Structure formats: C-alpha cells, structure tokens
Amino acid sequence: MAFLAVALYATAVAWLAGLALFWALPLLRNYASARKMGVPIRVIPIDHTNPLWLLLDRKVLPVIARLLPFTRKSSFLRYNYRGWEMRERWAPHHEMGDVFTIVTPKEVWLYLGDPDAVADMFRRGRDEFPRCTRLTEMLNVFGPNISTAExxxxxxxxxxxxxxxxxxxxxxxxxxxxxxxxxxxxxxxxxxxxxxxxxxxxxxxxxxxxxxxxxxxxxxxxxxxxxxxxxxxxxxxxxxxxxxxxxxxxxxxxxxxxxxxxxxxxxxxxxxxxxxxxxxxxxxxxxxxxxxxxxxxxxxxxxxxxxxxxxxxxxxxxxxxxxxxxxxxxxxxxxxxxxxxxxxxxxxxxxxxxxxxxxxxxxxxxxxxxxxxxxxxxxxxxxxxxxxxxxxxxxxxxxxxxxxxxxxxSKWTDKASPALKVGDKTVTIPPNTIVLPSYACIQxxxxxxxxxxxxxxxxxxxxxxxxxxxxxxxxxxxxxxxxxxxxxxxxxxxxxxxxxxxxxxxxxxxxxxxxxxxxxxxxxxxxxxxxxxxxxxxxxxxxxxxxxxxxxxxx
Ligand code: HEM
CATH class of the missing domain: 1.10.630.10 (Cytochrome P450)
Structure with a gap:
C-alpha cells in the first residue's frame, strides 16, 4: 500500500515537473519578456498555432463558454482561437491602446493598431522584421518554397x-x-x-x-x-x-x-x-x-x-x-x-x-x-x-x-530587438516576438x-x-x-x-x-x-x- 502511495506521489510530481518544464516555464519566460515592453499584456494558456489545437479550438471553446459562462470575457475565450480578430475588431485596441501583447507558451505576439507604426514596420522590411517561417512551414508539403524561405x-x-x-x-x-x-x-x-x-x-x-x-x-x-x-x-x-x-x-x-x-x-x-x-x-x-x-x-x-x-x-x-x-x-x-x-x-x-x-x-x-x-x-x-x-x-x-x-x-523580430514608435511611445521589441498589424482593427x-x-x-x-x-x-x-x-x-x-x-x-x-x-x-x-x-x-x-x-x- 505504502509502495502504491509512493508510486502515485512520484507520478504526480513527475507530471507537475513535466507541466512546469513544458508549459509554465516558457509561459513565465515569455511573460517576463513581454513586460519589458511596457505595454498591456493578455495571457493565453495554449499556443493557438499548435496543429492539435487547430483541430480542436472551435469545438472546445464554445463548449467551455456554454458550461462556464463567466469565462466568456476571459483572455482564453476571447483570444485563444484562430481568427479571434474578426470577432473583436477594434475592441481590444480601444480597451488597451494602439499596441498590446498576447503571451502564449510558445512566444509573444505584439499587435499594432496604429497605421503609422504598421507602415513603418513594412517600410523597414525584411532585415528588421522578417517573416516568422515557423508559422508557414506547414506549406513545405511538397518542398521548400517562397512562403517558407527566408x-x-x-x-x-x-x-x-x-x-x-x-x-x-x-x-x-x-x-x-x-x-x-x-x-x-x-x-x-x-x-x-x-x-x-x-x-x-x-x-x-x-x-x-x-x-x-x-x-x-x-x-x-x-x-x-x-x-x-x-x-x-x-x-x-x-x-x-x-x-x-x-x-x-x-x-x-x-x-x-x-x-x-x-x-x-x-x-x-x-x-x-x-x-x-x-x-x-x-x-x-x-x-x-x-x-x-x-x-x-x-x-x-x-x-x-x-x-x-x-x-x-x-x-x-x-x-x-x-x-x-x-x-x-x-x-x-x-x-x-x-x-x-x-x-x-x-x-x-x-x-x-x-x-x-x-x-x-x-x-x-x-x-x-x-x-x-x-x-x-x-x-x-x-x-x-x-x-x-x-x-x-x-x-x-x-x-x-x-x-x-x-x-x-505577420512578421517577427527573430534574434534582434528593433524599436518601433507607436503614437508617442517607443517600444523596444524583444527577440522572438511575432509582430502583427491588427488587420481587423485598422481596416x-x-x-x-x-x-x-x-x-x-x-x-x-x-x-x-x-x-x-x-x-x-x-x-x-x-x-x-x-x-x-x-x-x-x-x-x-x-x-x-x-x-x-x-x-x-x-x-x-x-x-x-x-x-x-x-x-x-x-x-x-x-x-x-x-x-x-x-x-x-x-x-x-x-x-x-x-x-x-x-x-x-x-x-
Ligand atoms: C484575394 C486574393 C489574395 C489575397 C487576399 C492574398 C493575400 C496575401 C497576403 C496577405 C500575403 C502575405 C502573407 C504573410 O505576410 O504571411 C500573401 C502572400 C503570398 N501570396 Fe497572396 N493573396 C491573394 C492571392 C494570391 C494569388 C492569386 C497568388 C498566386 C497565384 C498568391 C500568391 C502568394 C504568394 C506566393 C505569397 C508569399 C509571398 C512571399 O512570401 O514572398 N496570392 N498573399
């Protein structure tokens, strides 16, 4: 009996350690990175580009919203699925200002609702804001190509x-x-x-x-x-x-x-x-x-x-x-x-x-x-x-x-940390941050x-x-x-x-x-x-x- 209890305890500890290693630690690290920018932050628990989550997000989230209606305004339900931008339009920017971040266990996503900052980012081009090819690598199905190369x-x-x-x-x-x-x-x-x-x-x-x-x-x-x-x-x-x-x-x-x-x-x-x-x-x-x-x-x-x-x-x-x-x-x-x-x-x-x-x-x-x-x-x-x-x-x-x-x-910062002027604020964006024009908002x-x-x-x-x-x-x-x-x-x-x-x-x-x-x-x-x-x-x-x-x- 004592042996069973120890085994269960050890399994639980191993699970928690695994969870900390693969989920909580990266999430905390990304959160710390986002904080340095000094802009509003929202945290979502699941990487919304994960292929498994892509198969599930639209099935799971409505069920949670139905069973736990008080979670509807949470970041998880508002932002943890593909295409949330279309539902929200300009609301997040009007709540948080022209720039905010969403922190996931995978990386930090920076959203720009200021047209001048968006234009500046495109003008500065691939050297400072290259494509994050991780997001397009799924298109490598038949070979490397224009969308997945850098x-x-x-x-x-x-x-x-x-x-x-x-x-x-x-x-x-x-x-x-x-x-x-x-x-x-x-x-x-x-x-x-x-x-x-x-x-x-x-x-x-x-x-x-x-x-x-x-x-x-x-x-x-x-x-x-x-x-x-x-x-x-x-x-x-x-x-x-x-x-x-x-x-x-x-x-x-x-x-x-x-x-x-x-x-x-x-x-x-x-x-x-x-x-x-x-x-x-x-x-x-x-x-x-x-x-x-x-x-x-x-x-x-x-x-x-x-x-x-x-x-x-x-x-x-x-x-x-x-x-x-x-x-x-x-x-x-x-x-x-x-x-x-x-x-x-x-x-x-x-x-x-x-x-x-x-x-x-x-x-x-x-x-x-x-x-x-x-x-x-x-x-x-x-x-x-x-x-x-x-x-x-x-x-x-x-x-x-x-x-x-x-x-x-979308673009990202790769290993660099470029600075971008958003309104009268200059944001220094850390490496490995995805940067997106908030298309559904600015349009x-x-x-x-x-x-x-x-x-x-x-x-x-x-x-x-x-x-x-x-x-x-x-x-x-x-x-x-x-x-x-x-x-x-x-x-x-x-x-x-x-x-x-x-x-x-x-x-x-x-x-x-x-x-x-x-x-x-x-x-x-x-x-x-x-x-x-x-x-x-x-x-x-x-x-x-x-x-x-x-x-x-x-x-
Ligand atoms: C209404 C139709 C279309 C829209 C709205 C559209 C939109 C876009 C957007 C927004 C991007 C940039 C994606 C990013 O930054 O990740 C893109 C890239 C691209 N599009 Fe289109 N597209 C359209 C039609 C087409 C057509 C007809 C073709 C080819 C026959 C095409 C070929 C490409 C290619 C190859 C890229 C990648 C370019 C690169 O990475 O250098 N698109 N498109």
Missing part, C-alpha cells in the same frame, strides 16, 4: 517566382476567368435557388489556376454536374482534396501518411492518395517542360503559364540562383495554395454582400455598360483596354477584403474609415470623378505590404474583376426568401449570416453559405 534563399525564390507573374500571364487569367464565369452564370441562373456559390467559386478559381499555373484548360462544371469517380486521382480533385485537408496533412505529415498508407482510415487514405497524385502530376508537367526546353518538344514553348515560366527562369539563372526540382514543386504547390481559396472565399463573400446590396449591383452595372457596352460579347473584352477602367468592380474586391481579410499577415477602425466603417460600401473606394481613393498608408493590408507582399495581387484582381464583370453586366442576384419573409428581411438575414457564420478555418471563409440560397435573374 534570407538569401527567399530572395532567389522571390526573384524567380516574380518572373512568372507577367502581363502575358494576366491576359491568360483574364480570358480564362471570362470563359469560366460565362459558364458559371449560365449554370447559376438555372439553379433556383442556388446553394453552391462557394463550391462553384472554388471550381472557377481552381480552373483559372490550372490554366494559368499549368497550362491546362478545363470547362466549368457546376456543383451538381461534377462526376464523383476518380475523386482523388486527377490534378484538380487531388489539389482540392489537399487544400481541404491541409490541417490534417500538417498534423500527420505527408511522409507519415505515405508510410502508413495501407492502415489509414478512409478519409486519411484519400488525402494520402491526393498528395501522391498531385506530386505525380507536377513531376509529369516538370518533365514535359524540361523536355520542351531541351528542344525535344515545342508544345509549351509559347505558353506563359507559371510552371513553364518557373522552370525556364530557373534554368536560365546561374546555378547558385536556380531552384532545385523539389523547390519548383514546393513553389507550384504554394502558388496553387495561395491563389485558390484566397480568391474563391473572397468571391463568395462578395456575392453574398452583393445579394444584400442591390444598389451596389446597379452602381457596378452602370460602369460595365459604360466601359463594355450593353450587348458586347465577353469573349471580345480586352484585358489591356478594359481591366484598368473597371474601378467599381475592383472596389467590390477591396471592400470585401477590407472587412473579411482571408490571410492575416475597420472608425478613426480611419468613418462611422460606417463596418458597412460594406464599395463606393468609398471611387470618388465622384471616378478616381481611385487610396486609403491612408497602414490602414489596408489585404495583400500585405513591403518586400514580402503578395506577388499574386494583380493575378487575383484580374480574375475577380473579369468574373464579376461577366456576372453583373446582365444579371442581378438576390436572396431566396423563406415563407412570408420580405426581400428586405432576407437581405438583412444575409448580412447577419456573413457576420455570424464566418470563421477562420485555414483562411477566413463563410462556413455554411449553402444554407443561405440565392437567386440570379436577368437584369
């Missing part, structure tokens, strides 16, 4: 990737988006009511990417038209499966999945198959391009898709500045990853906002009739002539990103955006002379800023504007009404759904748009 390596990736985003590639994006959107609106107009906006928007963006990235064109297939067979084997389906299961892939790792493939449950086996198929697909395109470069084939010589540009640029540069085969795969995956759901989720938000705002649809349609003419064939619209004039369409994209930013941008703070800052009003981006209204520096970071901003910014703008132009010139969208609901009530319901049922999965998205059906009609 220093000289990143410069090589960035230089070569930048050569892919040419005006010729934008032309491809423009015409492919027009073709696909023409088929998509045809499909949407036959669905009454339409419940597949998000799924169809993903198809559109995937098909634009497959053409612009790999040179493969696919016709648009609506949600109900898609065939289920071969689901994880084709390029399209494999990429879709990978993107939908990124968190699982990160949690288990593609190598582990491959090693245990015979024993995996059905869902994981499908994910593993998809990784395998996507890798094979990239290898085949890579080999074909290499052969074409060597003169064995001329099939892809004149195409300006991202893969061919990357292989050619890499072959053309000196050996030290070239990318390895693995790095080319890594970059192709990351371009697909970064360019797919960012655009499709934003497009879905925009369609729902439009359904709630008929006056914005009319405002955009006026521009489309003026620039493109009422009866012109979309196939004749020109990227170089028409795209720069479609400012109202672009404003719909900016306004949607302002309120619902899919990708939060909606009434101090910079006015009293209607939370209203979706694309008209704020275009003045009465049809000139673009640039926001104050540091108040809009939708595509990030500085040296590591988004290289796909123009790509996404061209795709979005082309698709929107096709849809809004001749069509209008409204919410389907339920029972005796009026159209005005249905529009309010849509806005409520956008606000309450959007969340950060891997990116910010509407969770169940299919529960809010829409109807498209001829204008």
């Amino acid at each position: 220093g000289a390596q990143w410069r090589t990736h960035r230089k070569l990737v930048a050569t892919c985003f040419t005006e010729q590639n934008n032309e491809i994006v423009w015409s492919e988006a027009i073709n696909l959107a023409t088929d998509m609106i045809r499909y949407w107009s036959t669905r009454k009511p339409l419940t597949s906006v998000d799924s169809d928007a993903r198809t559109l963006s995937l098909h634009v990417l497959s053409r612009a990235a790999f040179g493969k064109s696919f016709r648009f297939e609506g949600h109900d038209e898609r065939k289920a067979e071969n689901s994880s084997k084709s390029y399209k389906e494999s990429l879709q499966t990978i993107l939908e299961n990124c968190i699982l892939i990160v949690a288990f790792g593609p190598q582990t999945l491959a090693r245990w493939k015979s024993y995996l449950p059905k869902k994981l086996a499908r994910v593993q198959e998809a990784c395998d198929a996507f890798q094979k697909y990239m290898t085949s395109v890579y080999e074909a391009e290499k052969a074409a470069s060597a003169g064995a084939s001329s099939s892809s010589r004149h195409d300006h898709n991202l893969m061919t540009s990357l292989v050619r640029a890499s072959q053309a540069s000196e050996s030290k500045a070239a990318l390895t085969e693995q790095e080319i795969y890594g970059n192709m995956f990351v371009l697909n990853f970064a360019g797919h759901d960012t655009v499709s989720h934003t497009f879905t938000f925009a369609v729902y906002f439009l359904a709630a705002h008929p006056e914005v649809q009319d405002w955009v349609a006026d521009e489309l009739h003026q620039v493109l003419g009422p009866g012109s064939d979309p196939a004749d619209w020109s990227y170089t002539r028409d795209f720069p004039k479609l400012k109202r369409c672009l404003a719909v994209l900016y306004e949607t990103l302002r309120l619902y930013t899919p990708v939060p941008t 909606t703070d009434p101090r910079y955006w006015g009293d209607d800052s939370l209203s979706w009003r694309p008209q704020r981006w275009v003045d009465i002379n049809e000139e673009w209204v640039a926001p104050r520096k540091g108040t809009f970071v939708g595509w990030s800023d500085g040296a590591r901003d988004c290289p796909g910014k123009k790509f996404s703008q061209v795709e979005f504007v082309a698709a929107l132009a096709v849809m809004l010139r001749d069509w209008v969208v409204e919410p389907a009404t339920f029972g005796r609901e009026t159209l005005a009530d249905a529009r309010k319901r849509v806005l409520d759904v956008i606000e309450k049922e959007s969340t950060m999965i891997l990116l910010l998205q509407m969770i169940h748009p299919e529960r809010t059906p829409l109807v498209w009609k001829r204008r």
